[in-house]
Amino acid sequence: MKKLILTIAVVLMCQCFAFCQGCLPEGITFTTQEQIDNFQTNYPGCTEIEGDVTIRGTNINNLNGLSVLNLIGGYFSIGGWPDENYLLTSLTGLDNLSSIGGEFRIDRNNALPNLTGLESLTSIGGNFCLWSNDAMTCLTGLESLAFIGGGLQIGNIGSGNPALTSLTGMQSPTIDGYLVIAGNDALSNLTGLESMTSVGGDLIICGNNALVSLSGLEGLTSIGGSLYIGSSSCGNQSLVSLTGLEGLSNIGGDLVILQNYVLTSLTGLEGLTSIVGSLVIGNYFGSNPSLSSLEGLDNVISVGGDLFIGYNYALTSLSGLDNLITIGGLLSISANDALTSLSALENLTSVGWTLSIYVNDALTSLTGLENIADSSINDLIISDNFSLSSCAVQSICDYLAAPNGTVTIENNAPGCNSEEEVEEACLSVGVPLPGSLQTEVNIYPNPTGGILNFGFRISECQRLSLKIYDALGREVAVLPDEMLPAGEHSIEWDMEALPAGIYSFRLQTDSRLSTGKLIKL
Numbered sequence: 001m002k003k004l005i006l007t008i009a010v011v012l013m014c015q016c017f018a019f020c021q022g023c024l025p026e027g028i029t030f031t032t033q034e035q036i037d038n039f040q041t042n043y044p045g046c047t048e049i050e051g052d053v054t055i056r057g058t059n060i061n062n063l064n065g066l067s068v069l070n071l072i073g074g075y076f077s078i079g080g081w082p083d084e085n086y087l088l089t090s091l092t093g094l095d096n097l098s099s100i101g102g103e104f105r106i107d108r109n110n111a112l113p114n115l116t117g118l119e120s121l122t123s124i125g126g127n128f129c130l131w132s133n134d135a136m137t138c139l140t141g142l143e144s145l146a147f148i149g150g151g152l153q154i155g156n157i158g159s160g161n162p163a164l165t166s167l168t169g170m171q172s173p174t175i176d177g178y179l180v181i182a183g184n185d186a187l188s189n190l191t192g193l194e195s196m197t198s199v200g201g202d203l204i205i206c207g208n209n210a211l212v213s214l215s216g217l218e219g220l221t222s223i224g225g226s227l228y229i230g231s232s233s234c235g236n237q238s239l240v241s242l243t244g245l246e247g248l249s250n251i252g253g254d255l256v257i258l259q260n261y262v263l264t265s266l267t268g269l270e271g272l273t274s275i276v277g278s279l280v281i282g283n284y285f286g287s288n289p290s291l292s293s294l295e296g297l298d299n300v301i302s303v304g305g306d307l308f309i310g311y312n313y314a315l316t317s318l319s320g321l322d323n324l325i326t327i328g329g330l331l332s333i334s335a336n337d338a339l340t341s342l343s344a345l346e347n348l349t350s351v352g353w354t355l356s357i358y359v360n361d362a363l364t365s366l367t368g369l370e371n372i373a374d375s376s377i378n379d380l381i382i383s384d385n386f387s388l389s390s391c392a393v394q395s396i397c398d399y400l401a402a403p404n405g406t407v408t409i410e411n412n413a414p415g416c417n418s419e420e421e422v423e424e425a426c427l428s429v430g431v432p433l434p435g436s437l438q439t440e441v442n443i444y445p446n447p448t449g450g451i452l453n454f455g456f457r458i459s460e461c462q463r464l465s466l467k468i469y470d471a472l473g474r475e476v477a478v479l480p481d482e483m484l485p486a487g488e489h490s491i492e493w494d495m496e497a498l499p500a501g502i503y504s505f506r507l508q509t510d511s512r513l514s515t516g517k518l519i520k521l
Contacts, residue, residue: 027051063093091117115141151177167192190216214244226253235259242268258286266296278305287311294320342368374398
């Protein structure tokens, strides 16, 4: 009896091995309905295809013959050029499929209205791409999808899902890669993504011509890559609000806002305090013609990369950037035709490269830039601002006395039409030019690892102040103002507690100013 039971068990195990093992490591392509109908006959017991699977044929109308599949190890493509699936109206037949190891692409299924049939799918190892499905109106069927190891692309420029009105059906899977929502002309909001808290790569939203807000992204707190709201290749024609992004507090890359034709403000971005990469609000490749306010960026204190503000034809001021302190790269403000004031930048203390003010026709003054440390500016460009006549602010005057790079000042209004005009204006309005004390200040030892001495002589009683800045233009030390009598003076400053690097100083009396470099060993 025991022998019989053992024999039966062995037979059952062998049958299970024969019928449950993986198959087709080389993959399979289905081009006819007959091939799908005969799959279980031709490949008995094949429930886990190890290779790639392609389903593409003009007479394929159902996938019922694939109902035994529970895993595809490689790439899985349903549809695609040149033989689209014209007749396929449902993915029923894939009801037991739980995992796809590689990329999953649903492309050019002209009669497919939704994704019903994928209810058991929980994970996709690669990218998940949905585009050129002309009849698809929603994503019903993806309720169990929890993980995407690559990116999720819903539509593409020139090949979106033109009937897609809702993302309902997708329960906000974890996305390790990018999220692209593009070219879906009927999509008016992003409802369906409410539970998504993070995107591992870039988030790109563009070319959705009916999209009026970003409602549906309320749960999003972090983007590992960059956030593109519009791009150089596609915009958002109807986007009037960034509502939906209120919970976003961290962007690991750039924030780019381009070609949003009716967007008037950036309200919705209040959760951002810093941007690791660059901040681009309009440029040569894409304007925001209705943007009249930068409100929404009020809590941003630092931009790690460049700051571009350009081609925003309705922007009259930079209000919204009032708390910005540092920029790690260049600052470029260009082609903002209605911009009259930079005063919102008065808390900005440093830039990391070029300072460029270019082709802002209504701008009359550089007031607002006065607190930028001149030592943080490399090249200076002030050009083709036809109403700009007042450039004699402290940072510009300091820089012109001892430029760190090239200077281009031209084609502005009289008073700011050349380097010489600005230098003259600096003197006439009482902004001291560096250099008058330069030959009289003796700094020793420099470089130093400890005590640094500033030796100088003044010819009459003067109030004196001394400030020290690091390489980013941040103030690291201030000696209180004091009145000094005429004669020789020496001021000591202990650098021992500061890290090694290059610093700059600003030593000023009532009428004279000296700046220079310091090196801490």
